[in-house]
Amino acid sequence: MERETPAYSSIVCKYQWRLWRWNILPRGFVIGLAAFSFAFGAAAWAAKPPRAAKNVDDSGKTDAAPTFYKDVLPIAQAHCQSCHRPGQIGPFSLLDYQSARPWAAAIKSAVSTKKMPPWFANPEFGHFDNDRSLKQTDIDTIVAWVNAGAPAGDPANAPPPVQWPEGGWNIQPDFTVDLPPYPVPATGVKEWEQLAIPSPFKEDIWVTSVEIRPGAPAVVHHLCFDFAKHKPTTPYNVYEWVEVPRDDAGVAQTRSGVTPPKEGIVVSRPVGSTVESRREGKPLVRGGNEFCYLPGLPYEDYRPMHAGIFVPAGSDILVSVHYTTNGTAVLDRSRIGITVSKTPPPRIFISQGGGEDGEVSGSAQTNNSILERHQANETLAIPPFDANYLGPAADITFKRDIELVWFRPHAHMRGKSVRYTLIYPDGREEVVLDVPHYDFNWQLTYRTSLKIPKGSRMHVQFAYDNSKNNKNNPDAGKWVYYGGQSWEEMGTPNMGFVADRRAHDQDLTAQPF
Numbered sequence: 001m002e003r004e005t006p007a008y009s010s011i012v013c014k015y016q017w018r019l020w021r022w023n024i025l026p027r028g029f030v031i032g033l034a035a036f037s038f039a040f041g042a043a044a045w046a047a048k049p050p051r052a053a054k055n056v057d058d059s060g061k062t063d064a065a066p067t068f069y070k071d072v073l074p075i076a077q078a079h080c081q082s083c084h085r086p087g088q089i090g091p092f093s094l095l096d097y098q099s100a101r102p103w104a105a106a107i108k109s110a111v112s113t114k115k116m117p118p119w120f121a122n123p124e125f126g127h128f129d130n131d132r133s134l135k136q137t138d139i140d141t142i143v144a145w146v147n148a149g150a151p152a153g154d155p156a157n158a159p160p161p162v163q164w165p166e167g168g169w170n171i172q173p174d175f176t177v178d179l180p181p182y183p184v185p186a187t188g189v190k191e192w193e194q195l196a197i198p199s200p201f202k203e204d205i206w207v208t209s210v211e212i213r214p215g216a217p218a219v220v221h222h223l224c225f226d227f228a229k230h231k232p233t234t235p236y237n238v239y240e241w242v243e244v245p246r247d248d249a250g251v252a253q254t255r256s257g258v259t260p261p262k263e264g265i266v267v268s269r270p271v272g273s274t275v276e277s278r279r280e281g282k283p284l285v286r287g288g289n290e291f292c293y294l295p296g297l298p299y300e301d302y303r304p305m306h307a308g309i310f311v312p313a314g315s316d317i318l319v320s321v322h323y324t325t326n327g328t329a330v331l332d333r334s335r336i337g338i339t340v341s342k343t344p345p346p347r348i349f350i351s352q353g354g355g356e357d358g359e360v361s362g363s364a365q366t367n368n369s370i371l372e373r374h375q376a377n378e379t380l381a382i383p384p385f386d387a388n389y390l391g392p393a394a395d396i397t398f399k400r401d402i403e404l405v406w407f408r409p410h411a412h413m414r415g416k417s418v419r420y421t422l423i424y425p426d427g428r429e430e431v432v433l434d435v436p437h438y439d440f441n442w443q444l445t446y447r448t449s450l451k452i453p454k455g456s457r458m459h460v461q462f463a464y465d466n467s468k469n470n471k472n473n474p475d476a477g478k479w480v481y482y483g484g485q486s487w488e489e490m491g492t493p494n495m496g497f498v499a500d501r502r503a504h505d506q507d508l509t510a511q512p513f
Contacts, residue, residue: 066145067153068097074159075138076100079117082298087168089217089298095161097152104150111142118296118442122434129304130447170299171209173337175200177317180237180271184219186329189250191241192260192484194285195271195319196234199227199311206308206341210291211299215333221322221486223334226288227315233284234316237271240283244483252483257378259484260320262286287320290351293334296442297408303339305405307347307498324486344501349405352396352495370497372397380489382414382480387467389414394460394493404450407433408494409462412486413440413472416465420493425455438462440472440486462491 066072076084076094084090093099100107110116111134119133134142145151165172177200184190207227214220243265245253254261263282269275290309291300302308323332350370366373375394382389409418420433433446452458468476474487482489 065148065151066141067151067157068100068145069153069155070157071141071153072100072145073097075134075142077159077162079132079134079138081162081164082170083117085164097155101150101152104146108143108146111139114139118439118444120435120437120439120442120444121446122436125431125434126446126448128446128448130445168213169211169337171211171301171337171339173211174340175338177336177338179319179334179336181215182321182323182332182334184216184323184330184332185325186327187325189246189485190323190325191244192287192320192322193239193241194260194283194287195239195321196236196285197317197319198230198236199315199317200338201311201313201315201340203313203342205311205313206344207311207338208303208308208341208345209299209301209339211337212291212293213335213337214293215335216330217295219323219326219330219332220293220334221324222292222294223319223321224287224289224292225317225319225336226290227309227311228288228318229312230314230316235284236316238285239269239271240285241267242283243267243278249478250485250487251478252481252485252488255378255481257376257380257482259482259490285318287318289320291336294408294410294443295440296444299337300445302345302349302498305347305349305498306345307349308341308345309349310344322484346501347498348501350402350497350499352493352497366396370399370402372399373493375491375493377482377491380480380482380491382464382466382489384477384479385467387465387469388416389464389466391462391464391489391491394458394491396458396460396493396495398452398454398456398458400454402452402497402499404432404452404495405447405498406496407446407448408443408496409433409435409438409460410443410490410492410494411438411440411462411464412489413474414464414466414470414480414489415440415462415491416470417463418491418493419461421459421461422450422452423457423459425453432458458493458495460491460493464489464491 080090080094082088084092084094086093086095092103107116114133117132117134119131121128121131123133164170177197179195179197212223212225214223242261242263244261247253264280266279266281266283268277268279317336321334352366352371352373373394373396376392379392382391407420409420411418415438417438418433418435419431422430422432424430432448432450464480466473466476466478466480470476480487480489484490
């Protein structure tokens with residue numbers, strides 16, 4: 001039975017979403033469509049399609065032509081319906097013929113150009129369990145279906161429908177947490193805000209999957225959180241953030257390589273209030289990045305890896321949320337869904353970093369029992385009109401044998417490409433992930449299983465495009481520095497790991513990531 005926890009804690013992630021960017025539509029229209037559909041949610045599904053399904057004429061089609069029910073629907077179930085169904089980010093449904101048929105030409109264009117489904121890993125390197133790209137035979141089937149007039153075929157040939165979770169979830173949560181409503185203004189710069197709320201867990205538990213559902217994705221850059229033991233000094237339901245000195249263009253005037261700042265002028269605002277107070281020092285709450293919402297990251301599920309994350313009874317949820325204004329004032333109502341197990345799983349999940357660089361020091365130094373990371377983020381400075389700027393590389397040394405289970409590279413609007421190269425103790429090098437065309441709007445997770453021996457080193461190189469040819473670029477004529485806003489840049493080499501729980505219980509559960 002689902003237990004609702006209406007905890008007051010509104011957190012979210014911003015990003016100027018243009019999740020559906022098929023080149024067959026003008027860029028401005030697509031941006032508007034995405035913002036509209038996210039702002040009005042289910043109302044977008046009531047919009048009229050480009051062509052009424054009742055006008056379809058299947059006469060004259062040969063038996064050899066692919067049909068929707070027999071040939072196309074199985075492909076849509078396997079690769080498309082997770083996004084293309086009511087309540088999800090796809091602009092139309094692919095659950096049935098009536099919904100899909102009016103979009104046949106657009107579907108053909110998207111799959112034939114390989115813009116959909118979104119997948120950016122270079123197939124020459126690595127193996128990924130969640131590769132959502134279509135095989136050429138599937139593309140050929142869809143193209144032939146459209147060329148034949150997109151016939152429906154016999155509904156009796158349809159596969160059984162996928163039983164998606166209720167309520168628009170991708171996972172069926174055991175617990176849900178409603179974050180407090182957050183009024184996002186139409187304009188202005190929003191810094192990363194931190195918030196603490198009590199978790200719903202009254203006993204020790206193992207978290208096995210998490211889904212964060214932003215209420216207003218068009219203005220959510222990220223929404224991340226951690227579980228942490230409650231401290232008497234932790235205030236509940238109070239937003240905190242550190243002021244960042246910025247110029248008129250919104251660019252940070254400091255070059256520390258840290259986002260958000262760990263100290264300075266701390267601004268506080270109780271949930272539901274517009275009254276702000278200021279003090280000098282450090283925030284009392286610092287949200288984590290163990291679990292994140294990012295564009296392209298709808299949920300995190302550890303169950304296929306037979307893993308989980310231990311959460312003690314009475315823990316707090318520490319949120320880090322970042323909104324980006326887009327010209328329209330909106331009210332965000334985000335939710336968190338969680339599945340749990342009282343029985344400890346055989347393996348424990350360990351995150352090197354969730355979505356943003358929230359807990360990394362000035363030169364991106366990380367040092368724990370698993371790894372040591374060095375990255376000089378404070379030196380990132382992209383010149384105007386530079387189409388191929390190499391950012392400060394990340395070098396990560398592994399202190400023990402570990403199994404890597406996913407990559408999640410993170411950059412902003414000028415992000416162009418990223419490559420992970422594993423250097424083994426014997427000096428052998430292997431490219432384990434190459435993303436030649438990074439997309440800010442689809443920050444994908446690449447799931448794998450890679451055994452990394454102690455003493456190995458991961459070298460991660462991001463490249464950036466600050467030229468006019470970058471259609472995401474807000475201004476090619478400006479210098480770009482490290483920072484947390486979308487018009488600033490990052491290059492975070494996020495990775496996830498699993499280890500045997502029994503062998504590493506004492507070590508790993510005590511380590512902050």
